[in-house]
Amino acid sequence: MKIAICDDEIKFIDTVCPLLEQWAKEHDIKLTLYRFTNGDDLIDAHQSECMDLIILDVIMPLLSGIDAARELRNMNQTVPIVFLTSSREFAVDSYEVKAFNYLIKPVDPANLLLVLDDFLKTYKQPKTFFTAKTAEGFCRIVIADVDYLEAQNKQVLVHLSNDRTIAVRELFSKCAEVFSPDNGFCCCHRSYIVNLGNVEQFSKTEVTTIHNAVIPISRNSYTTFKETYFNHMFGSA
Numbered sequence: 001m002k003i004a005i006c007d008d009e010i011k012f013i014d015t016v017c018p019l020l021e022q023w024a025k026e027h028d029i030k031l032t033l034y035r036f037t038n039g040d041d042l043i044d045a046h047q048s049e050c051m052d053l054i055i056l057d058v059i060m061p062l063l064s065g066i067d068a069a070r071e072l073r074n075m076n077q078t079v080p081i082v083f084l085t086s087s088r089e090f091a092v093d094s095y096e097v098k099a100f101n102y103l104i105k106p107v108d109p110a111n112l113l114l115v116l117d118d119f120l121k122t123y124k125q126p127k128t129f130f131t132a133k134t135a136e137g138f139c140r141i142v143i144a145d146v147d148y149l150e151a152q153n154k155q156v157l158v159h160l161s162n163d164r165t166i167a168v169r170e171l172f173s174k175c176a177e178v179f180s181p182d183n184g185f186c187c188c189h190r191s192y193i194v195n196l197g198n199v200e201q202f203s204k205t206e207v208t209t210i211h212n213a214v215i216p217i218s219r220n221s222y223t224t225f226k227e228t229y230f231n232h233m234f235g236s237a
Contacts, residue, residue: 001123002049004034006042006065007057007084012105013037016055019109023116039068046072047137051079053100053119058085069097075136078145080122082115130178132158132168139166143183147198147211149175151191161198161211186228188217196232 003020007013013035024031034051036042040063042054054072058065069081083102101115128143141158150157151172158166158175168175172191179185179193187193188207198209204222207215217225 001029001053002032002034002051003053003055004036004042004046004049004051005055006036006039006060006068007055008037008060009057010037012057012084016107016112019112020116023113027120029120039063039065039071043068043071043075046077046079047075047139050131050138050140052123054079054081056081056083058083058102066097069099073097075134075139077139078142079140080119082119128183130175132166132170132175134166134168139168141166141168143179146179146185147195147209147213148215149179149193159213163211181228181232184232186225186232188215188221188225190218192216196229199229202226202229 001024005013005016005020007016017033017035020033021031023029034042034045034049036045039056039060042056045051046054056065056069063071065083069083072079072081080100081097083099084105084107085102086105100119103111103115130141130143131138132141141160145160145162147159147161149172150159155167155169156172156175158168160166176187176193181196184196185193186196192215194207194209194215198211200208200210202208202217202225204219205217207217207225209215
């Protein structure tokens, strides 16, 4: 597990890190901690390391914690973020960037451990990830969150169920290996792969997903798509 803590007060980081290490030891977790004193370094590191959790101070010079979180979200990074703040007035901002939780400073160790335990429950839930290269670095995508994929020029657009789109610099053929029938997907066109669990309806020429996306089905792919869909949904073609 990778946890990053970002706070411009080094003494605070020195206080919290032993708590995180003790928590990890008690839960038999192999933990790697990353320490940062500014949001820019945190963002740069996360793009290459793909943190599992970020503990982020709200009030920092230059780039605030809220601004750092916004930048991460704008890059389609869905990493859970726990904000550290001295005032509840930032609760609305933390909601805007979909924070996992926030803690009031000075942080009560008991409250920190409760938040970590809550995070661990979601962390342990079985999820299949696809780590893809983007223009900014690397992004971890939960496969179940993908509505469909679209090949476009030399990149692949990954359309998520929350209406966000991530442009990844991967071969469409590589994506097809990951987003396969075994994982609940089917290539319905040479440029499209759709999440079978999100199919609302389909005809011989197009698929409509539950998120109102309309995706073409090629003539050569229709029979295979139909068989794959019914096999996925009902266990037989």
